[in-house]
């Protein structure tokens with residue numbers, strides 16, 4: 001079985017990771033790599049843009065105008081959107097009119113509440129029906145729903161790291177104390193477009209989006225609990241480390257916590273539980289998430305740390321897992337393990 005697929009936003013950091021995996025995937029056949037309608041990269045060979053990626057062959061970037069969008073809607077089995085939120089929001093209704101399943105890496109369909117969406121994304125959501133229908137693609141927790149989905153909202157990078165750390169213990173949380181998530185991302189999290197504040201020479205280590213980042217409502221709604229979330233930008237290229245401090249209900253034992261994490265992830269080779277606290281370099285260029293925790297029974301506080309590659313488990317690899325599941329394939333087919 002060969003499934004036809006294409007990538008919009010193919011020249012971006014998440015897009016190139018997707019292309020690189022799709023080129024070696026046993027079931028997906030990559031048919032087109034699109035950039036925006038008036039992109040300076042229209043007609044450019046991807047291997048000239050990204051010489052370090054293997055298997056790019058003669059793949060050429062194409063501008064996506066109305067004709068290409070209509071063609072994708074009609075002919076593709078799976079469409080990946082590694083594009084700005086606004087583009088995904090606008091184009092998805094048309095792309096879903098054909099037979100294709102759509103994997104959207106943007107935030108356009110992750111938050112069910114349209115009022116909250118507008119507050120955090122700065123533009124109104126005009127597709128209430130599709131917003132309702134979209135499945136949140138946290139593959140380690142929503143596998144069955146993703147398998148039935150036509151539209152998957154692939155989670156953001158910080159929410160992926162935060163939710164994988166907190167979901168196992170969510171039912172044990174002391175509801176009077178909000179979990180505190182401090183997470184640091186490498187600069188590739190900001191995408192490829194040049195900007196002074198995300199230029200590696202300018203970046204030090206700094207909190208941003210304090211008490212107002214758009215990933216706050218995403219984390220809260222998919223966790224089912226309020227949190228304090230503070231993202232930080234660090235002067236390294238890729239990876240996210242999220243360190244979470246939470247208070248558990250009185251009476252929760254060490255073995256309750258151990259059992260909760262094991263039940264959640266023991267059968268999942270992509271989430272590695274360890275006693276040593278994780279480092280970003282150990283997961284960079286992989287689809288894995290490394291998690292460690294320490295629980296102080298006497299105070300009820302737990303510290304959980306999780307590390308992912310923001311471009312892979314936090315974006316492209318999780319999107320590919322979603323596509324695999326939605327197409328009835330092995331979840332980890334074609335992933336860098």
Ligand SMILES: NC(=O)C1=CN([C@@H]2O[C@H](COP(=O)(O)OP(=O)(O)OC[C@H]3O[C@@H](n4cnc5c(N)ncnc54)[C@H](OP(=O)(O)O)[C@@H]3O)[C@@H](O)[C@H]2O)C=CC1
Pocket residue numbers: 008009010011012013014015034035036037038039040041081082083084085087105106107155156157188189190191192193310311314315
């Ligand atoms: N970087 C990360 O760690 C993560 C990113 N994401 C999400 O994935 C998506 C892509 O992110 P990332 O790869 O970092 O971004 P980049 O800025 O690196 O790439 C964006 C891509 O989209 C194209 N593009 C830009 N504007 C438009 C437009 N109006 N219409 C169509 N295509 C357009 C760009 O090409 P061109 O400008 O030449 O048209 C480029 O190919 C975003 O929604 C982002 O929020 C999600 C999780 C993690």
Ligand SMILES: CC(=O)N[C@@H](CCC(=O)OP(=O)(O)O)C(=O)O
Pocket residue numbers: 105106107155156157158185186187188189190191231233
């Ligand atoms: C370091 C950095 O700038 N990171 C990005 C998040 C990247 C991501 O996951 O983005 P989406 O939700 O847009 O898909 C940010 O804070 O906006």
